[in-house]
Amino acid sequence: MKRKDTKLPERQAKIYAFLSDYINTNGFPPTVREIGEALNIPSTSLVSYYLKGLEERGLIDRESSISRGIRLVSDPYQSNDFLPGSGETLSIPFLGYIVASAPIPVEALAGTETVEINRALFGRDVNGLFALQVQGNSMIDALIHDGDTVILRHQDRVENGEMAAVWLNSNAETTLKKVYYEGARVRLQPANPTMEPIFVPANDVRIQGKVVMVIRQLSN
């Protein structure tokens, strides 16, 4: 019943796309004139006219007379009613950022943000999970990039070949690597096969947690 029967006019569609893009880029909506400039619409009143159209279709919301008072209405297309229902969601505490120069904080921060992900994406064991955002390039890899969110399970031992957050005592830094125990030493193998492994004494490493999921945001 939501769906408008008539198809969205070319120009309205373009404006909507521009709005979405602009807001994403700038964090605030554009002015009528900016819209016009971007889409080669020479008259502010024309833009106004289209905006009114978009508003009538329920695609955007506007605050009259206030500058940049445009807001995208969540979801023009079907489905997304974003029901919070399902109850199958895990709240994983977000501990902050993982940087090479500091060990992972053991305690959750006071405010405790969380990352919500639904349980179906995990295996059975959902204990001891926590999330960190990767910052900086020191542990970058084909698999792990700057800005990625990694979800780890807190444990101090991992199986050979599993990826873990590792604290190196001597270097005083944290890194994300695949871990292989080789007698008295440990081989830390980047996930990227073209990168060289590093070897450290077994007593120099402290496993901080096993990486169970990597979430990469590609764009906004």
Next chain:
Amino acid sequence: MKRKDTKLPERQAKIYAFLSDYINTNGFPPTVREIGEALNIPSTSLVSYYLKGLEERGLIDRESSISRGIRLVSDPYQSNDFLPGSGETLSIPFLGYIVASAPIPVEALAGTETVEINRALFGRDVNGLFALQVQGNSMIDALIHDGDTVILRHQDRVENGEMAAVWLNSNAETTLKKVYYEGARVRLQPANPTMEPIFVPANDVRIQGKVVMVIRQLSN
């Protein structure tokens, strides 16, 4: 010059909180005067003064001289003390599997499973998102593996270099590649730099959606 040593002054903290709240509620930032009214700061210049402080601390970004040109910086430091957890969860419809041999289903399935992820991980624009699980090896890549869950935004055009789900008419298959428009043809570049791109006529491709997130489960 990252971390500010001195603690955030009461008033700046309040303003920051107000900004966050206002933007959340209205979809666009407040004016200097609105901030003043909300926090009982009678002078616009005072608000300006504090805003400058927040900007110097890197907590906000401003576009000079443009109305409501304030944007919260996704802050690299902790600062959770005064950040209200946005804690909103998105339910993204899970459309099923993306396989090479079939186009992506346009409509959500009836029963419609969803993937719950909290909003904070996304940009502001959360419209038209849907999730798919990658199956099979045909679009495997350094970035995309079998079993990964990808989240896409439904759109039929992408910027150069963005990764998208692409339907190839002539091959009758779907693939995930970075898209580059090169005149009459399109270059589909695997994210893995060691893999060769493929070239197809522009009218042979149909963008199905832009990849905005990749979720990889590493272990059980």
Next chain:
DNA sequence: CTTGACATAGAACAAATGTGCGACTATAAT
């Protein structure tokens, strides 16, 4: 006491912006 950051007012000003209105064009329907 003096000095100098820091905090605070208030008002004036210049831009940035949304809106309204009249007029004009191109279709498509009557």
Next chain:
DNA sequence: ATTATAGTCGCACATTTGTTCTATGTCAAG
């Protein structure tokens, strides 16, 4: 041809809104 309708322009106007400048108050350090 006439009329209705959606699309289009320009432009004037009234607000909305960021910035700046002057003046004053506070308070700790010198």
